[in-house]
Amino acid sequence: MTSISRREFTKKSGIALSMIPFAALPINLLEFEAPLDKLNINIFSKHLQFLDFKELGERTLEMGFTGVDLTVRPKGHVQPEEVFDILPKAVEAIKQSGAQCIxxxxxxxxxxxxxxxxxxxxxxxxxxxxxxxxxxxxxxxKSMEASLKDYKTIVKDLSVYNAKHGLVGCYQNHAGTSVGASLWEIKQILEFVNLDTFGVQYDIRHALVEGGLSWTNSLKLVKDNIKTIVLKDFKWGQINGIWKPINVPIGKGMVDFDRYFKLLKKYKINVPVSLHCEYDLGGAEHGSKTPSISKKEIYNAISKDLKTVQQLWQQA
Structure with missing residues (x-):
């Protein structure tokens, strides 16, 4: 690597890199070139729960996504009690379309x-x-401190299990009153985990809702723990006279994606991304299987968000 310039390396490896999935790249190569490449963006399947697994994979690929962030939970694409039978079929159908499901x-x-x-x-x-x-x-x-202590043990046990099975667990920061509205809470519960097998799913929307002007501090706090990220946007507005965060398409809200993406590149963070579209999509934003607007309208809105993200990443 030291015998050739960065320009020469980029030129010689550009074609090969474009044909190799991110997951297959060596860690040192990812760290060296990742900021110059597109993000590995997966669609949150919650918004497409009106599709079967085969069409989910096909539409995912058609819209330009790398793969699917599959809901495996109550009211999701795969019910936990049916996981032995349904999950392998779901993943196989998605992969057959050419999309990934990691x-x-x-x-x-x-x-x-x-x-x-x-x-x-x-x-x-x-x-x-x-x-x-x-x-x-x-x-x-219990006190909040006692609760966090209990959760430290829980995530430590999960990280141990993950290490044995090649998994990486992620805890998402989420605005509200649950554990993890503040990234400082998540940092505490990660104290005893295997950092290779358990970390943060960093959500910039929720970080900004809770952190306001200090979201850059929270990002810096957990930058070495980030395993996946969520992308979505919002703005503050009044609903029936009450101020609330209102979800909007990417680039239409308060998230400073240029600054955020510049920081991700600075910290060399290019991990799998889950794109969430939680603004009005006729109920699809909430996982409806019978949305009130056409599938085409939903696909167009999601595709527009994806294109915007890719452009913002390249420009940052």
Missing amino acids: MMSTAVNNANNQTDINVLKTAAECDIKYYRTNWFKYSKD
Whole structure:
């Protein structure tokens, strides 16, 4: 690597890199060239739950996504109690279309729950590497500090299980009153984990809602723990006289994607991305199987978000 210039290396390897999936690249090569490449963007299947697995894969590829962040949870594409039978079929159908399925969003809570273990074990067998857990709640009968201490043990056990099965667990920061609205809470529960097998699913929308002007601090705090990221946008507005965060298409809200993407490149963070489209899509934004607008309208809106993200990444 030191015997040729960066310009020469980029020129000689550009064609090869464009043909190799990110997951197959050596770690050192990813770190060297990742900021110059497109993001590995997966569609959150919650917004396409009106599709069967075959069409989900086909539409994912047609819209330009790399793959699917599959919902494997109650009311999702795959129900946890049916995971042994349905998940392998789902992943195979998606892969046959040419799309990848290396991410899933779950209701996994701990490594001592048999249903959770069934989900994780089956996912590992299907070559799904990354999963998002459920969110933890603060106990009404314990102090916040005591609750966080309990969750430290839970995520440590999950990280140990992950290490044995080639999985990477992710806890998403989410605005509200559950554990993880503040990235400082997540940083605490990660204290004893295997950092290679459990980390953060960083959500810039929720980080900005909770962090305001300090979101850059939260990003810096957990930058070495980020395993996957979520992209979506919002703005503050009044609904029936009450100020609330309102979800909007990418680039139409308050998220400073230029600054955010510049920081990701600075920190050399180019991990699998889940694109969420939680503005009005006729119910598809909430996982409706019978949305009130046409499929074409939904695909067009999602495709526009994807194109915007790719352009913003290249420009940053």
